[in-house]
Amino acid sequence: MFSTNNMLSITNLQKKFGSQNVLNGIDLQMDKGDVVVLIGPSGSGKTTFLRCINFLEQPDEGIIVLDGEQFSVKDIQKKEISRIRRKTGFVFQNYNLFRNKTALQNVTEGLIVARKMKKTAAEKLGRQVLDQVGLSDRYDYYPHQLSGGQQQRVGIARAIALNPEVILFDEPTSALDPELVGEVLAVMRDLAREGRTMIIVTHEMNFARQVATKVIFLDHGEVVEEGTPEQIFEEPGEERTRQFLRSVSHRG
Amino acid sequence: MSERLWELLLQSFGQILIPGLTITIPLTVCSFTIGFMIALVAATVQVAGIKGLKELARLYVWVIRGTPLLVQLYVIFYGLPGFGIVWPAFPAAVVVFAVNTGAYASETLRAAIESVPKGQWEAGYCVGMDYWQILFRIILPQALKTAFPPLGNSLIGLVKDTSLAATITVTEMFMAAQRIAARTYEPFALYCETALIYLIFCTILTRLQRHLEKKLRME
Numbered sequence: 001m002f003s004t005n006n007m008l009s010i011t012n013l014q015k016k017f018g019s020q021n022v023l024n025g026i027d028l029q030m031d032k033g034d035v036v037v038l039i040g041p042s043g044s045g046k047t048t049f050l051r052c053i054n055f056l057e058q059p060d061e062g063i064i065v066l067d068g069e070q071f072s073v074k075d076i077q078k079k080e081i082s083r084i085r086r087k088t089g090f091v092f093q094n095y096n097l098f099r100n101k102t103a104l105q106n107v108t109e110g111l112i113v114a115r116k117m118k119k120t121a122a123e124k125l126g127r128q129v130l131d132q133v134g135l136s137d138r139y140d141y142y143p144h145q146l147s148g149g150q151q152q153r154v155g156i157a158r159a160i161a162l163n164p165e166v167i168l169f170d171e172p173t174s175a176l177d178p179e180l181v182g183e184v185l186a187v188m189r190d191l192a193r194e195g196r197t198m199i200i201v202t203h204e205m206n207f208a209r210q211v212a213t214k215v216i217f218l219d220h221g222e223v224v225e226e227g228t229p230e231q232i233f234e235e236p237g238e239e240r241t242r243q244f245l246r247s248v249s250h251r252g
Numbered sequence: 253m254s255e256r257l258w259e260l261l262l263q264s265f266g267q268i269l270i271p272g273l274t275i276t277i278p279l280t281v282c283s284f285t286i287g288f289m290i291a292l293v294a295a296t297v298q299v300a301g302i303k304g305l306k307e308l309a310r311l312y313v314w315v316i317r318g319t320p321l322l323v324q325l326y327v328i329f330y331g332l333p334g335f336g337i338v339w340p341a342f343p344a345a346v347v348v349f350a351v352n353t354g355a356y357a358s359e360t361l362r363a364a365i366e367s368v369p370k371g372q373w374e375a376g377y378c379v380g381m382d383y384w385q386i387l388f389r390i391i392l393p394q395a396l397k398t399a400f401p402p403l404g405n406s407l408i409g410l411v412k413d414t415s416l417a418a419t420i421t422v423t424e425m426f427m428a429a430q431r432i433a434a435r436t437y438e439p440f441a442l443y444c445e446t447a448l449i450y451l452i453f454c455t456i457l458t459r460l461q462r463h464l465e466k467k468l469r470m471e
């Protein structure tokens with residue numbers, strides 16, 4: 001059914017908030033190393049979709065196969081949720097760094113507390129990933145002492161330190177001042193080049209064009225269209241996709 | 253002011269201050285420490301929604317906040333002996349003040365915990381931590397920072413409230429002042445002097461609180 005490289009497969013994912021259908025049966029297939037970019041208008045369910053994948057939100061229906069292990073979302077066990085979270089990383093729109101921890105502690109916290117790594121080993125790894133995102137001079141800074149771009153890079157470092165199979169990004173640059181967007185996208189570009197499997201919600205269409213192996217256009221909780229960046233950006237098949245792309249290009 | 257009165261005030265200053273240092277302050281410190289620990293437990297069982305304990309904590313807060321401190325002191329010290337439970341006055345006072353502080357401080361802590369953004373919890377879950385790990389390592393440290401000023405106010409309030417312990421025979425500052433006043437027939441001067449000593453205690457605490465708040469903010 002899946003290619004042998006299959007990393008994540010989602011079938012018929014559904015989610016309601018009250019009586020409002022927010023996700024109407026979403027399907028997604030991705031192989032190891034794929035970079036899926038999710039686009040769509042505000043309120044189309046992009047954030048909810050990402051949050052349902054690692055159970056920050058409890059989905060109502062659907063099947064998730066992650067790294068060869070199948071999960072039925074409906075009667076999922078606590079233990080299964082923690083296995084899913086172990087294999088996924090999450091990068092938040094507003095960073096959500098631990099405010100009482102330094103940059104380095106933000107990265108090592110999960111390693112030490114959840115992964116039971118020795119403190120010295122965790123700090124060594126922590127410094128390594130902070131170096132990787134260009135923050136070798138900011139180990140001991142608290143989040144409020146960092147710029148938005150730096151905070152988000154710590155957020156990315158925190159996620160990759162745990163070496164997840166799939167990293168989920170929810171509009172990682174949309175809370176940033178325009179001049180800080182580039183540094184974060186550069187880090188993400190490196191991750192894509194390294195072959196990290198990622199799902200990225202973003203409005204940065206140029207970036208999407210460069211890194212995506214697949215682009216999905218979501219509207220009203222449904223996949224309207226999906227394809228390569230060329231297909232979606234150059235010759236979208238659906239009117240709704242065309243409309244959306246026009247509206248974002250007007251935004252500049 | 254007559255020379256006699258000056259002398260009396262000077263003499264009694266030490267006589268009032270000493271029970272202040274040996275009774276009022278220990279009573280405050282013991283009660284507040286125990287009360288703070290009660291508050292931590294009462295707040296976390298509510299936030300965590302532990303069945304049974306949560307309701308118990310609500311009941312505790314409701315009863316304690318809805319009844320006067322003075323009445324609570326009387327129930328414990330004068331009421332319980334009727335059931336064969338006899339306490340020395342000091343531990344009885346510590347229990348009542350601790351339980352009282354615990355109820356108010358638990359509400360402060362609960363509000364502080366709930367004011368920590370949901371994203372802090374979510375980030376913790378995403379790096380694989382469990383509920384209690386997140387609560388103790390991420391949420392509580394932030395909440396305690398928020399709760400520090402109101403908790404400081406509670407402590408200052410408690411210093412003054414300990415004067416109520418005089419009514420259950422604890423020989424703290426106010427009791428000492430009453431005795432001297434009764435002996436010397438100078439109630440006005442002596443009670444003003446006592447008020448002044450309380451004021452000094454509270455001023456020192458307020459200063460300390462401000463200093464620590466500033467330090468906390470810098471972190």
Ligand SMILES: Nc1ncnc2c1ncn2[C@@H]1O[C@H](COP(=O)(O)OP(=O)(O)OP(=O)(O)O)[C@@H](O)[C@H]1O
Nearest residue numbers: 017018022040041042043044045046047048049171
């Ligand atoms: N916790 C919630 N409770 C109720 N409704 C919610 C909740 N979270 C999201 N929704 C609703 O679900 C819909 C999808 O929201 P979602 O945040 O997933 O959209 P989005 O595509 O990420 O939008 P944006 O581009 O603005 O971030 C919206 O109509 C929103 O109001």
Ligand SMILES: [Mg+2]
Nearest residue numbers: 046047048171
């Ligand atoms: Mg969103």
